[in-house]
Structures are given as structure tokens and as C-alpha cells.
Amino acid sequence: MNNRVPKSLPAEIRPSLFSGHDWIALAIVCLTFVIPFTSTNPQVLSQTNLILIAATAALGVYIMQRLDLMSFAVPSFMAIGGYTVALLSMKLQLTDVFVLAAAAFLMPALCAIPLGALILRLKGVYFVLVTFVLTEIVQLLLFEAGPITGGSNGLVGMPAVKIFGMELWDNPHVLLTTCGLAFVSFIVTSVFTRWFRSEFAAIETNDVLAESLGLAAWKYKAMAFSVAAGVSGLAGFALVNMLLTAHPSSFAPMSSVNYITYTIVGGKASILGTLIGALLLVSATDYFALSGEMSPGLFGLLIIVVTMVARGGVVGVVSGLLYRLAGQSPPLKNGEQDLGVNGEKGQ
């Protein structure tokens, strides 16, 4: 009897690196590169910028959701990434976009390692609360550490970033920078979450059981927390680059609610959901802004309605409908994929 465990899956059933949803999300992000070259409308440029920054930030929530952890820490890591870029460009005159992007990713990712060692022992509602508290602490530190962060004034007057010596200073170029950062973030997130999807799925389903079966859950949680922090840092870079200012109010603790909302409303089970959620809700915010003071209320109402009506998020509901139209049985839970026999998530 052959008891050998195969080292890898046979080629015909080996899961592909990217899922269908990943490809669609990446294609949409790629398409946004066209906008800076085809539009000079400030409204279009600004709106695309905001959507991409929101979607990039929401990726931090999406990554932690792979482990069944809801993180409110996104604004904290955005702040670390954003302030790192502002300090490097203002104090050290480092304006190369590649250097700044690397710094914006690495600094929050490195900060997340010791933080993760402390807080990743927690789960469930305690993880929710500790990440909320962490965001409050970072916000207070931004105000208190005036000599470094500029306190309540923030860091104003950032120089424009450069690529191969060329300044990216006007609106289309700022959007181009954001597109690049968003594309890198989506690639990193897709590769990372797909590469370790079986491990993440095991931890999400039952982390205690996964650990007892020999999976080093802490290692995957620490990696996920670190990558989520890095991606959030890139969103912070895009935000301060758009505003040319790093200010504490840009990283308010309650803004984490928005990033969570984008992920859940779009559909937390796929990366496409994050992008669709950001696209719909940022556009809705802009549309509701026409209603002036009513805007946040309409946004809140939309959150309630979508949560109650479309429990798997927009992408989950649409996927379910497509499954039914194709005559196939939908996933077990609306919007969430079932693990197949070979560990491949059905799409």
C-alpha cells in the first residue's frame, strides 16, 4: 500500500494562482490607468483617486477577513505609511516614487510585527476592540508627537513625487501614482491570499483545530497582519500624495468603519468585493453629497439595507444569481466559497 503523501498536487487539478474574481479585479484596476491619459475632468480624476485609495485601504480589512478577524487598525497603518512618506520627502528630500512606495509598505509592515505578536493572540470581538483602541492610540500619538508629526497642524507642503526624475505633480499624474500603488496592492494581496488560501481557510474555519493538526497558525496570522499593514501603508501614501498633506484627521479612527463597510458591502469573500464595495459606496457618498447634510444618513441607510438584503455582499449576491442562471448549485454560504476536495476555492 502506498502511504506516501504527494508533495504537490497533480498539474491538472493544481489550483491556478489567480481566481476569476482576482482577474476581474486586476483588470478593473488596470483599466483605471487609462483615465489619467483620457480625461482632464477634475471630478473624474478626483473620484477615481478616492475610489482607488478606498479600495486599497479596504484590502487591509479583506486580508484579515481571510482569518475571520475584523480589523479596525487600517487607519493606524495608513497613518504610519502616509507620515513616513511625508517625513522622507520633506525632511530628507527623498521623492522617488519607488523608494517612497517601498518605505510606505515596509514601515507599517515592520511595525505590525511586534504589534501582531501582542494582539494576534486575541480573536473575535476582543480583536475588534483592541484594533479600535490601537487606532485611537495612534490618533492621539499623532497629535502629541508634534515635533515629528506636526501635531494638530500636520505636515503641510509635501513636494511632488518623482518617477525617473519626472515630477508627478498635476492631477492626472497624481492619479497615475494612485493607480500604480493600487495595482501593486491588488497584486500583492491576490498573490498572498491565493498562495496561502488553504492555510487561511483552515484558520478561518477552526484555528484551534488547524493548530492541533500541525499548522503554525500564529505564523500565518503574523504574515497576514504584516502584509495588511503594508498594503494599508500604500493607501496612506496615496492619500497624502493626493492631499499633499499628512494630517491626523485623514486617519480618523471612525474612518475604519468606512473601510470595513466597503469590504462587507462589496462581499468579503473575494477581492473583487472590496473593489466593488469601494466603487459603489464612494460613488454613493459623492451622489449623496448632493443631498448635503443627509449624506451620512443615506450612507448609513444603505449599509443597513445591503447588510439585511444582500448578506454575501453585492458580489456574493451576483455570483449566486449567476450560479443559478448557469444551473449550478450556489456556494454553501451566500457569497462565500466552499473548499473543494483539492483545497481549491470554487469561484
Next chain:
Amino acid sequence: MESFIATGLIGISLGTQYTLLALGFTLIFGILGVVNFAHGGFYVMGGYVAYYCNVILGLPYPVAVLMAMLSMAALGWLFEAFILERVIEDHQATLMVTMGFYLVMATAILMIFGAESPQFPFPVTGVWRLGGIYFPYANMIVLGACLAAIVFVYWLVYRTNIGRGMRAMSEDLPVASALGMRTKALFPFAFALATGLAGGTGALVTPILALAPHVGDSVLAFSFLTVILGGLGSVTGATCAAFIVGLIEAYAAVYLGGSKGALTLFALVLIILVVRPQGLLGREVRRS
């Protein structure tokens, strides 16, 4: 020394206010398993209802406080019964729904009362003096009212059949349901009790502190701090933690100044969460 004692009195006064907020928050989590992001909204709306009844309609202040409590309890009951109950099994959905409801409440306040802080003075002025110790009568009255409300909640939770039912559901929901506890009635009741407390606290406290559409954000943060410190779901833990938070905040504000008090508190809570995740008197961790 007198300044130290006066600060301690302020800290105790703050502690009673935080107790009322934290009790409601922890009751909702303990019984329903819901982290209520709308809790700060009920506090603010309670303040505005009291302001409307007292300043606009000219009703006596105690009646205004009672109206705030009852109206927020009614709103909480309706919200739980018709919205939250439908997603109660999905904890992330409950987070989303309560977040959404907070936005709706904050906007409703903004639409009705405007962005400006209204003039809502406490009806009693003056200061009690003993040597060099000063303590405003307003704080004294609020302290007494809050203590009375805390005693009422303890009596309700520990001495009545409704309270026993709520505690039974908090301990083991399936067993409590099998034994005949009516979740359909007790869930909305527990939620209404909590939101009524939040509304009452808003009515009592906002004339002393501040009344504005977005003060609920900081209230939510301090409610979080208190229940984390005390242990989610623990009524006694929340009460102890509220006084600790109140005293630290008062002393840190006087002796450290600025936002260092809040920073000290948040850092303390972060350490406690890391060292003892279940808080001072908390129980087993629920999943989000």
C-alpha cells in the same frame, strides 16, 4: 491635597456616568452578543430629546430626563425587534447594522437641530464647598441620579425574574431557550433597557459636558474602554472599570494635561487586553 480630593470627586462623578453607559453596552454584549456601535448615538439623542423637552417645550428637567430615557428605550426596542433581530446570528452583520444606525441617528440630529451646539444649561447652579474642596451641585445631582440608576439596574438584573432570564440567556442561550425563556421578548427588552440607560445618561450629562451631534464618537470610545477593562459581558466588571476609567481620566487631565490622560487610558487598556484579554472580571471570549 484639597485639589487631589476635588479631582477624586470629579473622577467618581465621571465614573458613575461611565458606569451607566458601560452597563448598557455590556448588557447588550452579554445577552445578545452584539457590539453596539450605535450606543453613542442613543446617548446623544437622549441629550437632544431632554433639551427639546426642557428648553423648547418648557417641561421640568426631571420630566425631560424621563422622556429621554423612555424615548430612547422605545427606539432601541424598535431597532432590535425590527432590524437587529433579523441579523442577530451574524455578528459581523450586527456590527454593520449598528454602525449604519449610528450614522442615521447622527444625521437625523443634524437635520433637526443643526450642527451648532445648543444652549442646554443644567437647571441647578452653584458649588458645594468644604474648606478648599469644591464640588458643583450639578455634578452632585448627576452623581446621585446615576447611582440610583445603577442600583435599579442591579436590582433588575439580580433580583427580578426578567433579570434572571437575561442572565440565563447570557450564560447559555440554547439551554435558556429550551427552558422556556422567550428570546423574542427578552432580547428587545434588554436592548431597550441599555439604550434607555444611554439616553438617560445623555440627558443627565450633556448639560454639564457638551451637547453636539458628534459627541457620540468619544462616548463610544470610552464605553469600549470601560467594557474592555471590566470584561465584556460582566456587569460588576463594567462598574469597577468605569470608576477606574473615571478616576484615571480626572487625575490625568489635572496632572498630565492635554490628551495625555486619554492616551494613558488607551495604553493601559491595550496592556490589559494583551495581558488579560478577558478584562478584570470578564468571561470567555465570543467570536466576532
